[in-house]
Amino acid sequence: MNLRQMEVFRAVMYAGGVNSAAELLHVSPPAISKVLAQATKASGLVLFERVKGRLIPTPEAHQLYAEIDKLWHGVEKVRDTSRELAEGTQATLRIVCSASLAPYLVSRTVAKLYERFPRLQCRVQVVAPDIINQQLLDRTSHLGIALAPHDHPNLETVKAYQCGLACVMRSDHPLAKKKIIKPADLAGLRVISSPESTPFGQTLRRAFGAAGEKMHKDFECTSSTTACWFAQAGVGVAVVDQVAIAGGLLAGLEVRPFQSSEKLPVRIIRNRYRPMSVVENRFVDVFDEVWQGNAR
Numbered sequence: 456m457n458l459r460q461m462e463v464f465r466a467v468m469y470a471g472g473v474n475s476a477a478e479l480l481h482v483s484p485p486a487i488s489k490v491l492a493q494a495t496k497a498s499g500l501v502l503f504e505r506v507k508g509r510l511i512p513t514p515e516a517h518q519l520y521a522e523i524d525k526l527w528h529g530v531e532k533v534r535d536t537s538r539e540l541a542e543g544t545q546a547t548l549r550i551v552c553s554a555s556l557a558p559y560l561v562s563r564t565v566a567k568l569y570e571r572f573p574r575l576q577c578r579v580q581v582v583a584p585d586i587i588n589q590q591l592l593d594r595t596s597h598l599g600i601a602l603a604p605h606d607h608p609n610l611e612t613v614k615a616y617q618c619g620l621a622c623v624m625r626s627d628h629p630l631a632k633k634k635i636i637k638p639a640d641l642a643g644l645r646v647i648s649s650p651e652s653t654p655f656g657q658t659l660r661r662a663f664g665a666a667g668e669k670m671h672k673d674f675e676c677t678s679s680t681t682a683c684w685f686a687q688a689g690v691g692v693a694v695v696d697q698v699a700i701a702g703g704l705l706a707g708l709e710v711r712p713f714q715s716s717e718k719l720p721v722r723i724i725r726n727r728y729r730p731m732s733v734v735e736n737r738f739v740d741v742f743d744e745v746w747q748g749n750a751r
Contacts, residue, residue, distance in 0.1 A: 456494050456497045456498050457497070458530065459490060460490055460491075460493055460494035460497055461494070461523050461526070461527070462480070462527070463476065463480070463487055463490040463491055463494060464491065464494045464502065464516075464519070464520070464523065465520065465523050465524060465527055466479050466480050466487070467487065467491060467503075467510065468512060468516065468520045472509065472510060473487045473488055473491070473510065491503075498519065500513070500515045500516070500519070501513050501515070502515065502516040502519070503516060540732075540733065541733060546572055546574075546575050546576065546732065546733065546734040547575070547576040547577070547578075547597075547734075548568075548575060548576070548577045548578070548597060548598075548732075548734050548735065548738060549577075549578045549580075549595065549596045549597045549598075550565075550577070550578070550579045550580070550596060550597070550598055550599075550600065550738075551579075551580045551582055551586070551587050551590040551591070551595075551596040551598075551599045551600075552579065552580070552581060552582075552587075552599065552600040552601070553581070553582075553584060553587070553600065553601055553602040553603075554581050554678040554679070554680045554681070554699075555602050555678070555679045555680055555695070555696050555698045555699035556600050556602060556698055556721070557579065557581045557680075558680060558699070558701075558702070559698070559701040559702035559749070560600070560698055560701055560742065560745055560746065560749070561579060561600055561742075563702070563745045564738060564741045564742045564745050565577060565579065565738075567741045567744070567745065568734070568737060568738055568741055571737060571741075572734055572737070575734060580596065583677075584601065584602070584603055584605070584654070587599040587601050587605055587724075588605055588607050588610065591610055591724060591725060591726045592607065592609060592610070592726060594726060594729060597725070597729075597731075597732070597735055598613070598723060598724070598725055598731075598735055598738060598739075599723070599724045599725070600721070600722075600723050600724075600742070601721070601722050601723075601724055602655075602696060602698065602719055602720075602721055603654040603655065603719060603720060605722065605724055609726060609727055609728060610724050610725070610726060610727060611724065611725055611726075611727035612722045612723070612724055613722075613723040613724060613725055613731075613739055614722070614723040614739055614742070614743060615720060615721070615722045615723075616720070616721040616722070616746055617718040617719065617720060617721065618696050618697040618698050618718065618719050618721055619696075619697050619712070619713070619715070619717070619718055619719075620658075620659075620662055620694055620695065620696060620697065620712075620713040620715050620717060620719075621694070621695055621696075621697045621699075621700055621710050621711065621712060621713055622636040622641075622692060622693070622694050622695075622710070622711045622712070622713045623682075623683055623686045623692070623693050623694075623695060623700060623705070623708050623709065623710050623711075624686055624692045624693070624708070624709055624711075625686065625687065625689055625707060625708065625709070626707060626708070626709050628692065628709070630644075630692060630709075630711070631709040631711075633711060634711065634712075635711060635712050635713075635714055636694075636711045636712070636713050636714065637666075637714045638662065638663050638664055638666035638667070638714070638715070639666045641663070641666065641669075641670050641692060641694075642666060642669035642670060643669060643670075643671070644670060644671060644691065644692055645670075645671040645672075645673065645674060645690065645691035645692070646670045646671065646672050646691055646692055646693070646694065647674050647675075647676060647682045647685055647686055647690060647691045647692065647693040647694075648670075648672040648674070648675050648694075649675060649676065649677060649679075649682070650675050650677065653677060655679070655696070655719070658717050658719060659694060661715075661717055662694065662713070662715040662717040663694075671691075674690055674691060679693070679695035679696050679698075679699035680695075680699050682695050682699075683695060683699060683700065683705050683708060684705075686708060687705055687707055687708050694713050696719050698721060701749045702749065723739055723742060
């Protein structure tokens with residue numbers, strides 16, 4: 456007997472007749488009778504006897520029903536689990552991301568994701584760039600949202616974006632009067648920089664060009680988000696990736712475009728040997744919506 460035959464046999468036993476079983480399974484009585492005949496043939500047993508127009512289960516049918524009923528609880532559990540996974544009620548999502556992406560882009564994406572999957576079990580870790588690859592390769596995390604290249608043969612880019620640079624300073628800073636900041640405008644000023652040994656530090660070096668020699672770069676930090684905090688405190692002017700100031704979350708800071716052709720890659724990456732879940736695919740779609748909304 457296959458699962459459909461078992462289902463029909465169980466319904467007839469449970470409901471007490473063909474017509475009631477048809478109502479239970481939302482099919483016609485002839486369809487029930489046809490499958491029941493197939494079940495009888497497949498089992499090699501006489502399952503019912505007709506007495507005064509009614510189907511009476513044989514002793515063998517009662518024994519078989521007891522076993523099928525136990526099995527059916529497992530089948531229903533599979534169906535429930537399948538439904539819950541599709542709806543995200545048992546879903547988990549583990550994200551690892553660069554610091555610049557967490558304050559606005561990732562946080563807004565997760566918030567929107569909870570609208571669709573209110574019982575989602577989610578964990579977000581903000582880590583140094585070199586940790587993102589490791590988390591994905593050992594499958595500690597499902598998706599990585601990375602600023603700057605993270606190439607590895609076992610990692611795959613799911614979605615890619617580019618962001619430019621922005622200059623941030625306190626509202627009372629003289630540069631706040633300008634609409635766009637050029638590298639030469641930073642000459643003689645303390646510029647919160649990033650170590651040149653880092654990819655972002657190299658990006659800033661190229662963006663500043665020859666004007667970088669006239670800047671005071673005596674304060675360094677390794678994160679654009681951190682640089683914004685120190686600019687907010689009045690330590691100096693910071694040139695950061697645009698995703699760090701997305702959404703205008705930092706009060707008391709003025710943001711101006713920084714004139715440079717330099718672009719930083721932002722990528723959603725995954726382990727290419729680990730297929731993506733329903734929730735992970737939805738995260739990618741929602742992140743794209745948040746990105747496009749912020750770009751406008």
